[in-house]
Amino acid sequence: MxxxxxxxxxxxxxxxxxxxxxxxxxxxxxxxxxxxxxxxxxxxxxxxxxxxxxxxxxxxxxxxxxxxxxxxxxxxxxxxxxxxxxxxxxxxxxxxxxxxxxxxxxxxxxxxxxxxxxxxxxxxxxxxxxxxxxxxxxxxxxxxxxxxxxASEDLLRVRQQMQSVKRHIHSTFDRSMRKYLKKGYLSDTKEGFFDDRRVLAVLSSYKREVNGQVVSNSKSGNVTFIEPGETIPLNNEYEQLLDDERKEIFVILQQxxxxxxxxxxxxxxxxxxxxxxxxxxxxxxxxxxxDANLPSINENKEMELIDCYHPLLKLNNKSLGKNTVPQRISMNKDARMLVISGPNAGGKSITLKTVGLLQLMLQCGLLVPLHPNSKMCLFDALLTDIGDNQSIVDELSTYSYRLKRMRHFLNVSNENTLLLLDEFGTGSDPDLGGALAEVFFETLYDRKSFGVITTHYANIKLKADELPEAINGCMLFDTETLNPLFRFSMGQPGSSFTFEVAQINGIPKKLINKAKSKLDHKKVKMDELLHELQKEKSYLNRLTKEHILAQETAEEHRQFYETTKKKYDQKLQNLKDRAEETSKFVSLGKKLQQFINDYKVRSKKKNSNADLMQEVKKYIAMEKSKIEEVKQEVRLKKQANKKKKTKKVKDQYNQAKIKVGSKVKMISTKQTGEVEEIKGEDVTVLLGFARMKVKLSQLIWVSD
Structure with missing residues (x-):
């Protein structure tokens, strides 16, 4: 867990x-x-x-x-x-x-x-x-x-009685209403309802003239509502029947x-x-x-997050109509401590939080927003130190809080721990804090922990470069405009662009040069070197993209040429076939014309055309034989092509080599797994902890 x-x-x-x-x-x-x-x-x-x-x-x-x-x-x-x-x-x-x-x-x-x-x-x-x-x-x-x-015989009987009484109530009330309406005792509304009973709307000046029970008055007092004396016993009887109905329904529902x-x-x-x-x-x-997916889950500690997003950032950007740049982040036993550097507001913290939240989502049973070909693993502990967590109640400064948090990390961290440390080592004197941060970094490294760390400290970047199982990474910036690109790049540390950002924001060059003179020459040189490296990398990335685009364009044109050529070759072949067919029909026509010319119409000799008819029959038999030969040739060719195609597919993917224990790759998803069981054409593949049944034709043999 x-x-x-x-x-x-x-x-x-x-x-x-x-x-x-x-x-x-x-x-x-x-x-x-x-x-x-x-x-x-x-x-x-x-x-x-x-x-x-x-x-x-x-x-x-x-x-x-x-x-x-x-x-x-x-x-x-x-x-x-x-x-x-x-x-x-x-x-x-x-x-x-x-x-x-x-x-x-x-x-x-x-x-x-x-x-x-x-x-x-x-x-x-x-x-x-x-x-x-x-x-x-x-x-x-x-x-x-x-x-x-x-629902029961008793309920049917009660409800029939209720209907009968209800009809009697309405007829009696209507008779009473007509009587008092004729006498002019009723208001314009004539009637109303009180406790689900019909009552007469009597003008208050005539209320003593009406036989019945007063139940209410209008707000103005001009109208008095009276239940006619003739319907009172009927309504009382109906109430008793309602009670009988409720009791019977209770019995039915109880049963x-x-x-x-x-x-x-x-x-x-x-x-x-x-x-x-x-x-x-x-x-x-x-x-x-x-747009989340299930990545492949590895037993060994390896992460390959392809086109991953921070889910909350993506939702927020989507609501604002903004694009979210996907990241690709890799970690494994040979690169388990990832140090991300670069200027502020470039996306370091978001990248760190992306790794942490995606790991937490996965282990809570939620799918994660990344490409389905991604790989993830499971950890026993996930610990973070992100943001300014001053505690006024506990009288802790930011740095004191971070030291307390670090002490906890040092006590519990091991090879199954993923640490997320934002702005590692900040909050104190840069030189002293940087030295202590380096010691912490080495200690966590020695514990075999996995970690994502963001920092501005040069000594941490250098240490990540020295240690064999640590790796640097940076957030890319446009080196011309110094605008953040929000793209993450593995393999090299990033420059903080401190002086460049200051210059682009209007700080005089004289002051910037004066600031540079107060720094160690090597430190300034290193920052300039990182700047140049990032600039060259951005240039190479652009060239690579242009080269890939040129290759894709060339490939599109090649495919268009081949498709067009194939189309015209097919047309030419169709024309040739039609010409051959036409020639054949002409030849047949000539032969038939010859038979017609040789046919004797007015011959007195009996069976004068017998030899001719024998020749016609022989010719027809020969032509039919040729047709059958062509059909048989086409049939055999189709069967040969089918076998050749099947063999070609199997040879292409080496599916004949697949056996229990083979390492295979799924053609559709490119996921790699191990064959656990083979039953005919059905193969059970173990993908991390997950098992999947697929057809043999959907797999590529990788190795035994």
């Missing part, structure tokens, strides 16, 4: 990704998981969680008709069902039915897709496709969620609740599956938002 302290979570701003995840959650259980989001304890579980999310992302990206997640959690139902003589409320049965329909649709979707999405399919292993729950609930409830009249108890394990499984899928769905939607 990746161990992080609260400061690391704060420095890497994991809570901002949690805020996005919360928006995508449906139920409170998934929200609770997001609130407690931490690195996964078990590595096997982590790989499973990552694969589950990746499979759902794959389904979304391929625009498959995945069921829309619609459900309500069943916690209260699971709690109530075992209670003796309990009766679930009507809405609980609606929730159970919705869950059953949802799970059934998921099982149907994954039917016969277990090989394509094995981890999501496994998620449904504890549930089964059944309509028993749905059918039992549908026997009692109609499509509007109301208990059906025929249905008892029947649901037999399905309690299945209902619990529904709750578990849907809440897990809710969280997986939230993670997949975050991955789609960030």
């Amino acid at each position: 990746l161990k992080c302290d609260p400061q690391t979570y704060k420095d890497l701003e994991l809570e901002k990704l949690q805020d996005i995840l919360r928006e995508y959650c449906i139920g409170p259980s998934a929200l609770q998981i997001v609130d407690q989001l931490k690195p996964v304890k078990n590595n096997d579980e982590l790989i499973k969680f990552l694969n589950q999310t990746n499979e759902l992302v794959e389904i979304r990206r391929e625009a498959e008709r995945f069921p829309r997640l619609e459900f309500e959690e069943l916690k209260s139902e699971i709690k109530m069902l075992p209670v003796q003589n309990a009766s679930l409320p009507q809405e609980s049965f609606a929730r159970i039915r919705m869950a059953s329909v949802m799970v059934n649709s998921l099982i149907y979707f994954f039917n016969k897709r277990e090989e394509d999405f094995p981890n999501l399919y496994e998620l449904l292993s504890g549930v089964e496709y059944t309509k028993d729950l749905i059918n039992k609930i549908d026997e009692i409830f109609d499509k509007h969620g109301k208990v059906k009249d025929d 249905l609740t008892f029947e649901m108890l037999a399905y309690l394990p299945l209902i619990k499984a529904y709750q578990q599956v849907l809440t897990k899928l809710d969280f997986i769905n939230a993670k997949s939607r975050l991955a789609l938002l960030l």
Whole structure:
């Protein structure tokens, strides 16, 4: 399990990704998981969680008709069902039915897709496709969620009586209203409702003339609402019938609740599956938002982050309509301490935070925004020292805080630790602080730790160049305008461009030269050398890009020429074929004309054309034989080409050499792995911790 302290979570701003995840959650259980989001304890579980999310992302990206997640959690139902003589409320049965329909649709979707999405399919292993729950609930409830009249004989009888009484109430009330309306006792509104009972709207001056019970008055007092005396007993009877209906519904639901108890394990499984899928769905939607992928996960300590982004920076830039420059960062056992240098505001801290947040995301089970051909590994600890963390409460200065933090790092760091140290060694006298920082750097290096460090100290840059398992890197600047390019480059330290930035911001050259004279000559010379190196590297990069562009352009023209040539060669061949065919038809026509000319029409001799007809038959047989020969030749040629093509493909990728234990590469993704099992054309490949079943034709043999 990746161990992080609260400061690391704060420095890497994991809570901002949690805020996005919360928006995508449906139920409170998934929200609770997001609130407690931490690195996964078990590595096997982590790989499973990552694969589950990746499979759902794959389904979304391929625009498959995945069921829309619609459900309500069943916690209260699971709690109530075992209670003796309990009766679930009507809405609980609606929730159970919705869950059953949802799970059934998921099982149907994954039917016969277990090989394509094995981890999501496994998620449904504890549930089964059944309509028993749905059918039992549908026997009692109609499509509007109301208990059906025929749910029981007693309920049907009560509701029939209710309808009869209701009709009697309306007819009696209407008769009474017509009577008082005729006498002119009623207001313009004629009637109203009070406690779901119809009442007469009587002008207050006539209220004593109307037989009934006063129930209310209008605000002005001009109208008095009276329930007619004739409908009062009928309404009372209806109230009693309503009470009978409620009692009967309770009995029905109590019986249905008892029947649901037999399905309690299945209902619990529904709750578990849907809440897990809710969280997986939230993670997949975050991955789609960030254009995130699952990298190859190595057992050995190696990172190859291709086209990676800081997710929060990318989202912010996207909202502002700005482009985010992708980075490529590599770390391994031969380059495990990465020292990033260069001027301020060039992107050093963002690059450092990118490595840290992507590692934290991965070990929390989230996909990360990088190219799918990237490689990552797992660490046991991730520790950060980023930004100004003065503590007024503890009376700690920035430097004191950093020393306290460094002491902790020195105590816990080992070969399974990833350290992120921003502005390493700052906060004190540059010479003294730099010396102490160098000692810290050496100590952490000796502990075999992995680390990303940003610094301006020349001695740290030099030390990284001296140590065999450390490497320098820098953030590139435009050497003409001194504007940051926000691109990271491995292999050399960066200049701080201190004097150049000062000059471009209007500081007089006289003052700059005076400042240079106060520095050690070697230090100034080194900074100038770094400046020149970066300038030359930028120039070489530009030449390389131009060369690559020229090669691509030449290749495009070559392909266009070959395509055009092939097209015209095909046209020429078609014309030749047509000419040959025409010539053949002309020859056939001449021969047939000769037969016609030789045919004797008015000959008195019997069978005078017998020899001619024999010759015609012989000629036709010969032509048919030629046609059959051509057809057979075409058939054999096609078969030979097919075998040649199959052999060529196999020879090209050396697929005949692939066996258990071979190192292979996937043609589509370029990921490298080891063959674990071969069954005919199906091959199981181990990609880091992940296993994948692919066809033999999708692999390239690399080595044994």
